[in-house]
Amino acid sequence: MDRARAGVMGEILFLAHRVPFPPDRGDRIRSHNLLKALARLAPVHVGCFAESAGEGEDALAALAASHCIAPRTKPLPLAGIEAVLTGKPVSLTAFHSRKLEAWVHDTITAHNIAVIVIFSGQMGQYIPADFKGRVVIDLCDVDSAKFASYADVGERVWLNAREARLLAIEEERLGARADATILISEAEAALYRSRLTAPDKVNVEVIGNGIDAAFFDPAATIPHPVVAGLPGPHFAFTGQMDYRPNEQAALWVIEALMPKLRARFPQAMFHVVGRNPTGKLMAHHGTPGVQVWGEVPDVRPFIAAADAVLAPLLIARGVQNKVLEAMAMAKPVVLTPDAATGIAASDGEDWLVCPPDPAAMCARIEALLRDPEAPARIGAAARRFVLDHHGWDAMLAPLAGLIGMADEGQRHAA
Known part of the structure; x- marks a missing residue:
């Protein structure tokens, strides 16, 4: 597409807790297709984590306007200690990176970022408090409920109950901050709403998962x-x-x-x-x-x-x-x-x-x-x-409207 034209409407900052390449596991399949859909609307700057050197580097360089891949090297015990000392969920401290934090600041300063799209709640910590553009958060599912279910069946009860409680607070904070909070199904959306103290302050939307039926043929x-x-x-x-x-x-x-x-x-x-x-x-x-x-x-x-x-x-x-x-x-x-x-x-x-x-x-x-x-x-x-x-195009059709670039999507389709 004509990136100069798209830049008139602003650009997109996309943050994900894993490199969206290759699309070989559930969360990466969704983030991969989400990123491709965003890239059809405007230039996208991608910040994410990788578990190995060079992971997804070439693919991101080909698709993104710019990118930053932070190494996922923090040991889980260290993240746990940091979480206890700071009163945060382990899910957040495990995905905290000063390198990525600095890159987000520099990218917003240097580019006309109109919208931040967050994939997975761990990445909501990177949204600057003073950002004036749109914020869309794809939680996918309700992580706090997952940890609560682990505690309910007796698995590391104290740790999982603590994670469930603190993540629920973070999920509500993110929902109140975002212009739209996306869940993967109506059932997850209902579960999310049921756990909010102020559901009327959160705009909850549903975008389901798709499938590449031409590949899985x-x-x-x-x-x-x-x-x-x-x-x-x-x-x-x-x-x-x-x-x-x-x-x-x-x-x-x-x-x-x-x-x-x-x-x-x-x-x-x-x-x-x-x-x-x-x-x-x-x-x-x-x-x-x-x-x-x-x-x-x-x-x-x-x-x-x-x-x-x-x-x-x-x-x-x-x-x-x-x-x-x-x-x-x-x-x-x-x-x-x-x-x-x-x-x-x-x-x-x-x-x-x-x-x-x-x-x-x-x-x-x-x-x-x-x-x-x-x-x-x-x-x-x-x-x-x-x-x-369950085609991806049908599943992601509402995305352009949620990020405020519906006109861009229509012009590109034409």
């Missing part, structure tokens, strides 16, 4: 030859495997569900596909019916080789990309109600929703596989649903 994907060469049936679970809800769900399948499935299907295999599997998961690798693959260059062949994709999340926030990806790949997805949040598909038609009860889920899967037509029928309906309701 079963017709263009060859099933993984090793998986496809084994008897099966095969069940896949994908995601960042050091993320506690994913680890918990995969362990539940391995320990509670797979024994029942293998009693009915003796050759059944469960494939855990995703980077950084924990020690608890790796301890099950190679046990009967379990394969932990770790990081792979492409999850699509594993999804294509599966008879069904499982998403039995016991704690879930927002919209699950793993579910949308499997649906786009025309696979029947068996999932818990928590994992179904934010996706308005129909049980029994587009997917199979089942409570996290091993006997009940096993029975639902057995009925699916015993019907020779059901997997293809449900998979085809799942892909149709995704194509109709």
